[in-house]
Amino acid sequence: MKDVHAGFVSRWLQLAAIAMLLLCAGGAQAGFDLKDRPLAGIEREFGYFKAADGTPLAYVVYRPEGAGPLPTIAWYDVYGAGSMPPLGMVRAWVARGYAFVAASVRGTGCSDGDYVPFGAQDARDGAVFVDWAGSQAWSNGKIGLVGNSQPGIVQFGIAALHPTHLVAIAPGGTISRIYADGWYLGGIYNASFAAHWSRYDQPGASLKFAQLRAGLGDKDCEARVARIGPNSLVARVRAQPYDGEYYQRYSPYDRAPDVTVPTLMVQSWTDPAVGSSALNVFARLTAKSKRLFVLSGGHDSYLDSTAQEEVGRWMDHWLKGDDNGVDGEPRVRIDFGTTPTAAANYGDVVPVHATATQALADWPAPETKWQSWFMTAGGALQDKPANGEAAGTREYFYPAGTELPGDAVQFAMTALDWGSLRYRTPPVAHDTAIFGAPEVVLYAASEQVNTDFMVNLHDVSPSGDVTFIQRGYLRASRRAVDSSRSTAQYVFHPHLKDEPLQAGHVYRFDFSLLPVVYILRAGHSLELLLAAPSPIPSPGWGLTPLMLPGFNTVYHDSTHPSLLKIPVVPGIKAQGPEPQCGSLPFQPCRHENGSTS
Structure with a gap:
């Protein structure tokens, strides 16, 4: 059983595979030269888009060479996605006929501004990101959000703001109430989780990925690397020992009633980082089209092949219009006995086999x-x-x-x-x-x-x-x-x-x-x-x-x-x-x- 430290999994420990960045796609970028080797058939572009207040936020987009406009998959996180999103997923989505765009939350990675951990600004900027991406020449205007952990949690907040170009979401590895299921379980301070995420998980990944992008020649990012350090989560959580607006405005439990776009939730019920509380969110979604895929495994079970195939079918239906029957299937799929194999590289989809699958009409099951x-x-x-x-x-x-x-x-x-x-x-x-x-x-x-x-x-x-x-x-x-x-x-x-x-x-x-x-x-x-x-x-x-x-x-x-x-x-x-x-x-x-x- 793999070791899992406190936090949304120690992403920076996965950076032994950083050399994979050198194999990602090449492509021109206004403002700096890219000092790496291209991957045949995929174009890549680094840049910055402007938040509503003018703050430049870092992005990177990958797309099939010479293709466009395309349905677009978007990933938005605090770990450095605007420098290097999970490359295995990038390859899989591009091969499936999508553009894949990733951006870093303000104050993280190469994005400018001040980072407020789990602050309401993340969702507001995320909605701007979605509509900016949907208006680009390489996008056909249909955006689907994907992501696990924090990039899954934030999808509920973004979707609740109803950005024009958002068509569907597929959050994984999420949580219900940020307060009661995260930092204060049952009212008890989850100190180790908060401390590790604040000091190591988030800033460690944010720094490493920003350094990579700066090393490719992004001078704007180079200037921002020096200010990346431990975030203010612990101080904020200590100062707010009761539930309230700070926690609720980011909580999927509170945001779910305002989510109306088609939603596929992916959740491991044995998730060692965030637990299974997200299953309490499903019934609160008001989206007419919603599905739940439950499996057992670690915090990164979102990258399991069975999960990614479900996400792929979901997006193919809603973004491409494929008549694949996904909207007519039972709302809930449960996989038992999943036996994943090790991923070859950071972000690769992991081959998985399940010993049994159970369908339910809804969650909770009406016949309970x-x-x-x-x-x-x-x-x-x-x-x-x-x-x-x-x-x-x-x-x-x-x-x-x-x-x-x-x-x-x-x-x-x-x-x-x-x-x-x-x-x-x-x-x-x-x-x-x-x-x-x-x-x-x-x-x-x-x-x-x-x-x-x-x-x-x-x-x-x-x-x-x-x-x-x-x-x-x-x-x-x-x-x-x-x-x-x-x-x-x-x-x-x-x-x-x-x-x-x-x-x-x-x-x-x-x-x-x-x-x-x-x-x-x-x-x-x-x-x-x-x-x-x-x-x-x-x-x-x-x-x-x-x-x-x-x-x-x-x-x-x-x-x-x-x-x-x-x-x-x-x-x-x-x-x-x-x-x-x-x-x-x-x-x-x-x-x-x-x-x-």
């Missing part, structure tokens, strides 16, 4: 049924509220126990028994398709005025293999729920203020785990682990827990029915042989004795 598993004082999960001997309380000492699902080595270290609680179902009689966001209801008390909860969900096999499925978090003082914005699939916490606990008082805590797309096989059990979050990145998230040590007590009886609710789609069975322990991407596995495969 909810199963309730009630916690007991004996550590069981059962199908009715605890009573009699099963009723009572359990306690654990916070924050002594935690679990790190970053990789097999981390996961082998089990949470301390006295610093955590485990609850387990009996073996299930039938394959159980858990499609959606499980919900936890805890009736609990703390010795302190505040505490943090982390819930991890496991699959326990008959032989004792324990596989990580998913996780969720909540700070107790952020327990307030906005019922008007909550759905069956998502408990909405507004995160507008802290409400301290009264020591020893029993409170109800409701919160959703991140969405799951997993089939629990017959004979396996579900296990819930309740523990403390950890600041150690696992693999990218490292949440700063409250240092308020004390005993937390969980109640289990008819008056305090603590429970786990799981969304189940009936009639779906696991396909193929059972995967070996540790073989699933970003789902580490251990044996119950603590060893790993």
Whole structure:
């Protein structure tokens, strides 16, 4: 399993393949000579377009030699796309008959101006970029936005502004709420993620790619390279510990209702960098034509061949008018058992094979049924509220126990028994398709005025293999729920203020785990682990827990029915042989004795 650091994947670590820039297309550029070798059949042009306020923003466009005007694919990011977008994708789109244009967000790469991380200006400039590209001689005026991670997230903001030339979008590797699913998971500061992205991921890639473009002879860019450094994200996030306009104006969750262009979302539900919260966005899209492709894998699963073929078909239909049937297919495609191979070069499309595919009419699936598993004082999960001997309380000492699902080595270290609680179902009689966001209801008390909860969900096999499925978090003082914005699939916490606990008082805590797309096989059990979050990145998230040590007590009886609710789609069975322990991407596995495969 590959190592993933905090942030939207450490892009600058992929720069060992920078030499590939020397193989990209040649072409004239007004203002400077390009000092590299051309790639036969592809023209390239570097330049700058003007934002609405006159700020010059860097772009690069690739197109088939001598062709035009063409439908145009656009990529817009903070990592240096205006210098070098993912070249494997460039080649694939040009071969498909498109122009491919990429631009850098203001203040990043070779673009002028000041960079405000996840600021509203990104979308405004992006809308100008789309309409500028659509008016160029090499474009036929039809623009499709593509991109993974930040260049996927920003698509929602751009599309919500309705630029004239935008025809379709295909965001991948995105997130739902920038605050609650990114920098403050469940209200808990995701410090490692923010710090690494602010200091290393974004500025590292931005600098390296800008240096490459400057080295090709761009004197304007050369002058801008010196000012690239750590961005202001950490300072901004620290200064704004509650949800609000700064986070909401960039959040796909908030922007989705204003997106009306055809939208294809691509999301790995095991994404180790941003999680699976983006699946909560799909239902909020108002676009009449929308599709969702869900797979398992890493943060760069957008580059998987299966994902790119879906994106290609989507754009062929909406930008070229191909009658390929994509708009008449089921809205949701789920791939299981994806086994990617390593990419030869940075940005190459990765050959992938899936062991099974499942279609759904929508997400969430209309046929979803909810199963309730009630916690007991004996550590069981059962199908009715605890009573009699099963009723009572359990306690654990916070924050002594935690679990790190970053990789097999981390996961082998089990949470301390006295610093955590485990609850387990009996073996299930039938394959159980858990499609959606499980919900936890805890009736609990703390010795302190505040505490943090982390819930991890496991699959326990008959032989004792324990596989990580998913996780969720909540700070107790952020327990307030906005019922008007909550759905069956998502408990909405507004995160507008802290409400301290009264020591020893029993409170109800409701919160959703991140969405799951997993089939629990017959004979396996579900296990819930309740523990403390950890600041150690696992693999990218490292949440700063409250240092308020004390005993937390969980109640289990008819008056305090603590429970786990799981969304189940009936009639779906696991396909193929059972995967070996540790073989699933970003789902580490251990044996119950603590060893790993």
